[in-house]
Amino acid sequence: ANGSMGHHEVVIHPGIHLGVAVDLDHTGLVVPVIRDADHLGVRALAEAVADLAGRARAKRLTADDLAGGTFTVTNPGPAGTFLSTPVINQPQVAILSTEGVRRRPVADGDAIRVRPVGVLSLAFDHRAFDGAYAGAFVAQIRDGLQGEDWARRL
Incomplete structure (x- = not known):
């Protein structure tokens, strides 16, 4: 499930870059990415989600924060x-x-x-x-x- 569609093939990614859907108080949705999420524990994942969601709602995400997701939750x-x-x-x-x-x-x-x-x-x-x-x-x-x-x- 950690993959993407290439031009004519499925690309399986070695690292999990987890996209996290963040609602912007009913004005839109963004999907910032936690890089190498498979190397993080539960507490570090929770902290990363809180950080990205806070920055998303404050409109302080960068283009890099939104790029490279391999699987979304x-x-x-x-x-x-x-x-x-x-x-x-x-x-x-x-x-x-x-x-x-x-x-x-x-x-x-x-x-x-x-x-x-x-x-x-x-x-x-x-x-x-x-x-x-x-x-x-x-x-x-x-x-x-x-x-x-x-x-x-x-």
């Missing part, structure tokens, strides 16, 4: 969405949307429990990869999120 959840269809930021081949989290009944063995449930939505270019690959990618993200002890990690 968007989060319309705070606007109240539970499922949306994100639009791919071309020439990238995929975008992941993290939707709102709501308390929902879920099966836990033979019991029903109320737990927080969130939805991940991946839009992808079928010229780059097929649905089975996309599904496995989202499942890997889900498993990583569910399997992490976030209280300890943060």
Whole structure:
């Protein structure tokens, strides 16, 4: 999913330059880029997102801040969405949307429990990869999120 469309081929990028969709208070949207995001921990990623979002809303981003993304994440959840269809930021081949989290009944063995449930939505270019690959990618993200002890990690 970390790729882009070239003239006639898919280009797979070795480093992840993460585009982060930032709403400009309903006056537009920009996608600044966190370079080499795959080398950052959770805290450093959060700090980078906060910095870029703040500079975006203050209209202090540079052209370099907006260039070179290889994969984008968007989060319309705070606007109240539970499922949306994100639009791919071309020439990238995929975008992941993290939707709102709501308390929902879920099966836990033979019991029903109320737990927080969130939805991940991946839009992808079928010229780059097929649905089975996309599904496995989202499942890997889900498993990583569910399997992490976030209280300890943060």
